[in-house]
Amino acid sequence: MIVSISPGKAILLGEHGVVYGKPCISVAISLKVAVNIEESQEFYVNNEPLNEKKHAYMKKAIERMWNGKPISITIFSQIPSASGLGSSSAITTACVASLLAMKGEFSIEEVAKKSFEIEYEVQNGGSPNDTSACTYGNAILTWGKKMPGYLWEISKGNRKWYIYPVKAPDIKFVIGHTGTKSKTPLLIKKIRKFVEYSSFGKELIDEMEKFVIEGKEALENKDFVKLGELMNKNHKILHTLGTSSKEIEKLINASLKAGAYGAKVTGAGGGGSIIAISDNPERVANAIEKRKGKAYIVSIAKEGVKILK
Numbered sequence: 001m002i003v004s005i006s007p008g009k010a011i012l013l014g015e016h017g018v019v020y021g022k023p024c025i026s027v028a029i030s031l032k033v034a035v036n037i038e039e040s041q042e043f044y045v046n047n048e049p050l051n052e053k054k055h056a057y058m059k060k061a062i063e064r065m066w067n068g069k070p071i072s073i074t075i076f077s078q079i080p081s082a083s084g085l086g087s088s089s090a091i092t093t094a095c096v097a098s099l100l101a102m103k104g105e106f107s108i109e110e111v112a113k114k115s116f117e118i119e120y121e122v123q124n125g126g127s128p129n130d131t132s133a134c135t136y137g138n139a140i141l142t143w144g145k146k147m148p149g150y151l152w153e154i155s156k157g158n159r160k161w162y163i164y165p166v167k168a169p170d171i172k173f174v175i176g177h178t179g180t181k182s183k184t185p186l187l188i189k190k191i192r193k194f195v196e197y198s199s200f201g202k203e204l205i206d207e208m209e210k211f212v213i214e215g216k217e218a219l220e221n222k223d224f225v226k227l228g229e230l231m232n233k234n235h236k237i238l239h240t241l242g243t244s245s246k247e248i249e250k251l252i253n254a255s256l257k258a259g260a261y262g263a264k265v266t267g268a269g270g271g272g273s274i275i276a277i278s279d280n281p282e283r284v285a286n287a288i289e290k291r292k293g294k295a296y297i298v299s300i301a302k303e304g305v306k307i308l309k
């Protein structure tokens with residue numbers, strides 16, 4: 001039996017732009033998944049026969065990476081599914097880590113690369129940001145620009161992304177889950193249409209870049225007021241691109257009214273979650289719960305995917 005743990009992730013700045021090689025900052029969060037794999041008579045996930053629709057990521061991982069005896073995969077997750085918090089990325093990275101370890105081929109870079117391939121195929125698009133954030137832990141910058149100090153590079157077609165470590169302080173964020181699902185592939189497709197068919201869409205994506213670069217500096221310098229301002233600006237663009245919803249706006253407004261420095265949709269949007277930064281996370285969490293959101297006060301997970309010995 002082998003058990004792997006992976007953190008979920010939250011995007012601080014730059015989602016959607018990262019699909020087009022623009023910069024994006026993410027943190028691994030203290031909500032985690034554990035995946036347990038053991039030999040079995042048949043292929044099972046959570047005691048059910050492996051099913052293409054229900055267990056798409058597991059099915060793809062097995063297809064691509066496993067030709068040994070049947071295995072039974074059991075998942076325990078603290079991360080709500082389709083919430084923009086990296087539930088599928090965390091499950092995929094944990095599963096990939098275990099399969100690699102079982103074959104004696106485990107390395108962090110290989111986990112990030114294989115997990116991205118699987119997620120890309122299942123979602124029919126996207127960037128390696130989420131899977132790399134869950135794999136590495138802490139905080140990362142994903143960018144199409146090559147500079148010294150990157151952890152690994154990942155390419156797809158003619159696009160290349162470089163993953164950089166970010167020095168993140170000990171800080172808590174407030175997540176507000178709307179309770180509605182965020183359908184990442186649909187949102188990626190919607191934004192792609194906007195960007196490809198209108199110069200305005202492309203300009204919006206371009207405009208996010210400077211917020212992300214300034215945001216990295218603000219995070220590293222612990223300038224949370226500035227980071228909050230940049231999150232607000234980033235949200236305005238994401239809203240214009242069409243990734244917000246009534247529920248998201250309600251939780252953002254509640255967070256800002258409760259004194260958050262900034263709040264924005266996190267992840268693909270259309271549902272899912274918001275992320276807020278504040279010097280009083282409990283007050284913001286209470287405000288979110290009063291508006292019927294589910295609040296989580298999360299810290300940055302220092303470790304990424306890990307095999308338990």
Ligand code: PMV
Nearest residue numbers: 015016084126127184267268
């Ligand atoms: O909502 P999530 O956790 O699937 O995050 C998606 C982030 C996007 O930038 C919208 C897509 C991607 O693959 O980078």
